[in-house]
Amino acid sequence: MSLALTLCLVTVLLLAAFGTPVSFSMIIGAIVYLAVSGQDLALAGEQIIQGFYNSFILLAVPLFIAAANIMNAGSITDRLLQFCVAMVGHFRGGLGHVNIVSSLIFSGMSGSAVADAAGVGRVIINMMTKDGRYPPSYAAAITAASATIGPIIPPSIPMVIYALVSDTSVGYLFIAGLVPGLLMGVVLMGLNAYMATKMDIPKEPRTPMKDIPRITFRALPTLMMPAILLFGIYGGITTPTEAAAVAAAYALILAVAYRSISFKQLYMALKESAYSSASVGLVIGSALIFNYIVATENVPTAIAEMITAADLSPLQFLLIVNLIYLGLGFLLDATTVILVIVPLFVPACRELGIDLVHFGVVTIVNLMIGLITPPYGVLLFVINGTTKIPLAGIIKQVIPFIFVLLAALFIMILFPDLILSMPRLMGYQG
Template sequence: MNLTSPFALALGAIVALSLLGVPVGHAMIGGSVLYLYLKGMDMGAAAEQLLNGTYSSFLLLAIPLFILAAAIMSNGSILDRLLRFCNAIVGRFPGGLAQVNVLQSVVFASMSGSALADAAGSGKLMQEMMTREKKYTPEFAAALSAVSSVIGPILPPSIPLVLYALVSGTSIGYLFIGGVLPGLLLGGVQMGLIWWLAKRRNFPLEAPVRLREMPRITREAFPALMLPVVLLGCLYSGITTPTEAAGVAAAYALLISAALYGMRWSDFYDSLLASARMSISIGMLIAGALVFNYVITSENIPAALSRALGGLQLTPMAFLLLVNALLLLLGAFLEGSTIILVILPVLLPTATALGIDPVHFGVMAVLNIMIGLVTPPYGLLLFMMMKIADVPLGALLRETWPFLLVMVAALALVTAWPDFVLVLPRLAGYTG
């Protein structure tokens, strides 16, 4: 590539702006405008692509609605009830509180859809619980809170899968249900590793919950646990579109929080503020990606890459392995949403040409990108938990590596066995 070409200079501008601390979305818009200027094209095309992309996609409305539902359900009293429920289920097993950390991430997935939100909310609370009375070291608790947080975005509702549906045109309903088994697999391998570590390190056991208390604990958590049932029921019954289902989820979260869990007006106001901030952040990233994707299309990069990969005569499995290696590498440096919005659209034409199912490809890619959040040197969850737990990065990484290995093994299974992802969508009527 000519380093003085408009495209190369635009890429350099994006990297430079990002390194200076400019948000990635703004950096992509700035670099794209520079490209249009250097090419002598109408710079108003940037605004045109931004407006056309954001206002023509009804699916985009699902993102702030899912975020609002998560913010409402993150009310402290709801989290307490869910954690008591998780403790009642797995607290008695070896590494009891560590097992609870993983299970709560599976449960909290229905209220989050975002790994960073999971880590900042329930992950922070679990960090405090695990290190209380020195039951677990701060670095182990921080590593576990980081790796367990990546489970949420695989399970529905998943904001990364919504973004993939946006760039690929794949059914969000089938993507959601396709992520169920891989998400549960990720939780299962983490819990299995904790069991093994508990035997080696003599992790403490939690006091078993009495059987007669189980109905009360389950009853208190039941309304919150029903959120994914309500969401998926709306999607697969055909009653609502995905965006309308997100609205129903937000309304249900508000209803049970206000009527059953005593949510105050101040809590609701805080939820609105938190969801607005996160929605604006994601919205700017999407806007930047839409403009930069126009630049990529203008340079005919997808077609050129497709021809280059076609010349290699890769089999579908070889292509998936190459994609996994690329995404794991990029995930160590880039934010996940950027990869989904900028990199995956370039790879999708080749995947389609090779006959790779778009639901399988999307779930595999999102699983890979989520693992990147805990992959050094730039894993965002590592830095977040390092700050929350106040532990050195080196100590945190030592505790993270075993979990990374088992998660990559789970990714290998999902990559090599498409039916593991597709069995539930096909039962729901998917014909891909």
């Protein structure tokens, strides 16, 4: 490791330790690297500009964020929840199942775990805790756990970013997330049924059969969004970025058609989307500079050669990398890991013959689990901030959900066909 790279990393770590945002720490660390190595400091700005200019796919990120915020501002989520209650609300632990199923459906519209937790999650927590049905900490924990499915079922903002750094097809990544997302939903519902029995949660009344067609019809336009997006992408009608624009426009049309969003609410939704997009953009911009440094120092090649020399099997490599991801999940957000750490492993995947679509989905599932892993679990803080439910109670209740999600992740690592079967049906040759 060169002196310049060492000083760069020390700068980043020190600034982060003092509470500086990771994106600013990385930008300052990159400037230190350029200065010490005698390179033009303007390279930092050049890498950011060229990176954004050459990455049309990144436009999908603010568009998906806008779509999620518009849906949360209107009554779209209310219709979705009524449909989920009619379908699974009468089973043991019914409102917990509603929580999970609503996340499965909402994830097909937003691509964001935080949007799921802050939008649908806030409403369903109120439903679960009304009249003391469920302990508030349990309702918050299952909401956080189910929100991790958001970026697995297509569309997915993290998958868009992973496609950028790995040169993998966004379309195949999207379709590859379907089965893993459903698997995560199944294991969460299984645990919820067990916990509801253990806590002796009474069953909810069954929705009358005569009301189900009406409830389904009211929710149908909302349920159609994932189908429209997937048909557009896989029918060759839209690119993933154009599909994101369709998602934002469709969400706005639904909100206006339902007369559920005011101009003030729309303004606030777009304002929040701008803030969130700028925050993600800062992380991406800092990672673009960092990736230039990593490439200049030939770090990915060195790691690939080290792994080759260690004679690791693909399975051993995947297990080691996933342990690293779990460790990083305690400290870093998913976007930073995808942009900075994942590119280090991509050459080794190619060397070992590991499919990059399989690797990408496994990576994102792992990093989503990191969103509910203390101490940095972002979803835990989001739910704590929106509901004021004590964080200590949420952490205690979320631990069993972390274990079942890790079990699902292990199954995905062992059986790549679970992830690759759907892309192969769509013509993927991997």
